[in-house]
Amino acid sequence: METRTKNGDPIRVLDVSSAEYRRAFELFLAGTDEKPITHARLGEIVAALPHRRVLLDLGAGDGRTTAYLGRSFDRTIAVEPSAAMREKLVTACPDALVLPEPLDRACPPEPADLVHLSHVLYYVPVPDWIGTVGRALEWTAPGGTLLVVLQNPESPCMRMAAHFTGVRYDLGPLVDRLRARQSEHDYALETLELHYRTPDLAEAVDVAEFMVNVAEPAALDHRPSRAALTDYVREHFELPAGGYAIGHTQDMLVIRRAGRS
Template identity: 80%
Template sequence: METRTRDADPVRVLDVASADYRRVFELFLAGTDEKPLTHARLSELVAALPHRRVLLDLGAGDGRTTAHLARSFDRTVAVEPSAAMREKLRTTCPDALVLPDRLDRVRPPEPADLVHLSHVLYYVPEPDWPATVTRALDWTAPGGTLLVVLQNPESPCMRMAAHFTGVRYDLSPLVDLLRERHPADDVTLETLDLHYRTPHLAEAVDVAEFMVNVADLATLDPRPSRAALTAYVQDHFARPDGTYAIGHTQDMLIARRAPSA
């Protein structure tokens, strides 16, 4: 009876400071190949930098990726507005300078050789994306790299979010904008093919709920039901071997700044 009642409930809006968010985020991390594949690609990008003096991580979250990157840099500056995330960030990256400001208010102390803006634009109104990314590029030192990471608009994860919320994110217009405004910089877009896998339907649905928690979810009335989400997971992500796999391909906008004259 309890399961049926929950299935009839609307999809939850997950607060990043809540225990529910932390639980489902850990479920996602335990089942996805995102961290090893992403970290491997990040290491390649870092190795190609002419200098590795300063890392600037904008929206550093709990600091797992920040810590991976920070090993290669002399100094690390991490920006994280969420108090709950900052608490973990300071433990994960004890040597980093942690700034609590929002992206539209933060003033980093110095230019960085790598500026990392990963899965942050979901929380920024889309009309503000150009200004946000332009500021991040301004904080990137000559010869340095700005990296912006977001879900690919055609990934199964993003198609699910669009099905239930109408929201779909796309970095392609930003690539065109940066190429137009900064012709001396090398701006490219590449993808990483990532998957979350689990043998348990209940866990797959919890992670799917996490994936559809886009910024507009809280404004929907009514919100989609857990039952509808469960049916979608069964229809689209069930595998012949009885497991579930949700693809969440990432786009990586890579802007390599021209060296100083």
């Protein structure tokens, strides 16, 4: 498979509404073990909830995980500001109440027994993380659980992003701040080992480009070249037996809100 850009070109800025983003995202989903592993853990968390009345998915994306979780709840509320993602979301979750506002303007109509905030904080300035998670915790029913998911800062995926952009995301300091401010809740930071695999170099580079985009390359003075990214993929992700594997370990912050409902 040939790439759609020349090797000397800078890496692309992939807008979530673009065909290029959707193609890269589908390549990633086709090659990763993320869904079966994360869904298995999510299922365990859901089974341990005292109530399963309302699910609130913040930044629900295309609704695949929302639909999986929603099977266990009486009602589903999803927040998704991207029109392109909402189109898929309403198909995947036809019975969900879908709110189109950004998180800082969303007003869910009732508290939820499970609030899911997955891979959203990349798009929130780090100083605002505490406020964003604080609002999500307010939307969590007493005795309910808030899940915050983000790439582990030491995953091969994030080391690559940091190498090219200097950007590094880390839930650890956020957990410390939350514990200091609201110590009555229970906090646990878990790690899930995940991998994307492909036999094809061009596909591996396309997915690596998709991964680097989480660090907003549009804000860089000089975007790295496609050639540099290709060299990085060859050096760090090529397997001895052939093909390529990119680890994208995730951190899952599990916050169990104090109280009973």
